[in-house]
Amino acid sequence: MTTQINWKGSYYDGRSLVPQPVSITVEPTGLTFHIASGTPHFWAYSEIQQTQGRYSGEEVRLERGAGLSETLVIPNANILLVIHQLGGDAARHIHHPGMRHKRVYWTIAAALAALPIIYVIFTWGIPSLAGPITAAIPISWETQLGQFVQQEFTEKEQVCDNAELTDTLETIMGKLITPIQDSPYKFHVTIVDSPMVNAMAAPGGYLIVFRGLLQKTDTPAELAGVLAHEIQHVLLRHGMRLIVQHVSMAVIIAALSGDASGMLSYGLQAAQTLQTLSYSREAENQADEQGLALLQQAGIHPEGMISFFEKLSHADGKGTSPFRYFSTHPPPSERRQHLEALASAHAVHYQNFAFEPDWPTIRNLCDTQQVGSKK
Template identity: 30%
Template sequence: MVDTAPNALCFGDGFPATGVPCVVHVEGHGLTMAFLHNVHGTENGSDSVPFSDMTVSAGGLDHDQLVVKWNSPTEQRTLYLKNPDLIRAFRQAAPSHLSSPLERAAEQVRQVRKRHRLVWGVVGGSLLALVLGLWFGSDLLVELAVDRIPIEWEQKLGESAYRDFLGGQEVMEEGPVVAAVEEMTRRLANQIPDNPYRFDVTVVKSDVVNAFALPGGSVVVFTGMMKKAERPEEVAGVLAHELNHVLQRHGLERIVKQLGFVAVASIIFGNQQGLGQMMKQLGVELMTLKFGRAQETEADLTGLQLLYRAKIDPSGMITFFERLAEKDEGRVELLSTHPMSSSRAEQLKAELAAMPTVTPEPFVFEWDKIRTSLGVSTSTGS
């Protein structure tokens, strides 16, 4: 019986299956064991084994324990050593005939650890590659997927969302305002070669300063936005931006991308609650945010070019966006809640400066009459 803390487990035929805890010391001739409990086949609760009688190997759940075996007069005994200091002392004291099995055991441990590291490295690397691939290669994948979706599907999708939205809104069916918006849309649409979409523009009576486009060609303009505009070119600028969202199939790309990310995030994070769920949400939001900004820039630039081709003063688009961003900081819900940033305006100005000048052709309608019919006082200009 001993007082010191045990540092090894001894197994044998008459021993319990959990092993008997013992204190092992490395001596010059071999190992001595002092058992915590009196066990059968030992003298005074202690035992010893010379190096010459033992064999060694690696064992245990992670192959990180040194297994020492020997034959006692009555049975085979096995000792499991885990303490690194004890294993080190054993290796230093062991005679030459044990050095090659010890080296083999150490090699086995190294192999197991190496394999673990390799497998986890490959898995971690693959996951990283998947995430990076999605981040950088997703646009291409989404484009490939979107290209395979027929325009008719897109129109049906857009129409159902359009009907849902219009259900609760007061639509302006006819009048000078509708005619003006239709004229602008016609002039813009005429400049789109091989246009597969039929643009269906609806004017909704609402003070919300907004306009949006749905997949398939449905465009909604709020009277609030028209009241805010000082020139018809400004409204045309917003329309050109929105029509390009339709032409570039941005809504569809967004749907495909969001669906894809939810699926991938579910595979990576599983159905975890709490942090896992939060990471999943965050990942999807971040990806769509990045995507959304890229789409806005694309719609800005192609919108500007469309205005130019339609001989509508393109500066209207820039001034309108800039004014809204300055005057109603954070309050204006413009273009899918993407406020005009100054860098976006600068980019558009640079683009415009690079274009050859063109003489704009005026609209047929009279803007003052439109504003009057919208209830805006023309004398104050706002």
């Protein structure tokens, strides 16, 4: 049996991506080959590192030098047998295909060992990384993502644009926003004509109130309480954090690599996340506490907020669909006690809204079915 000492391959000089075809000769101390210009090359086995070709079907890849190393790629892995046959001890560090199955078993074992690590990253790693990742997301992206989420909602449902209702909401929002200092967000409220008793805060200041919730309020102060709570979810970046925790790994990678468009292409997923998942109890308590403080700073009596949350949590009963908003919040009695204690600690002078007596009319302005009977 003759030993084949000449092999076809490609040479990369480390500076260009263009391969140069070469014929490689296997010698006892190393490999020799000539590139097109005619320059002879000799690579001693001691200089050679094998970076590919340990598995059957793979091309053999040999490199020399650090950094932008020179590379030889040989399609036929049998060259390795000849290198071992002729090179002996000098070629010991180069993979011997005879050892192949052992390596395959090791690879499988290593993959199995990695499974718990992957599991930990997915169940524990991402949630605990969500804080720092959220903090690294620029406000401008958050705002764009919020706008996208808001569009997802408003495309599917009809938006209420009644002028009197819009003006009223702007008055309430204006009062609430005035005490906020250095907010990076511009707040927008959209009323969606849906019977759902729900409200949500998309990232970046896009608040969505569903008609069903609006109609359940007995005073503007009650609606102000809900808005104050949602404003705090935005300022505390709870929605952004929830999205980071639950959307696919691709969004996180996009966020970390600075690819805004990559993140924005997940707007739909983000919208679904906000609609279907709930904040942690801790986040809800925070939004309650800071929301209450905001109401007080705005001169709005916090009793509206407290009683509204309590009222709807009773109506909710088992936390089923239209009242989902309240199914995830703290138990009503505990919540009232906690908020009342906070409110009495900072008693301030409160004012009523000028449109208070007209509220029963205003809260129904969104209901297109009833539009004829109102006015």
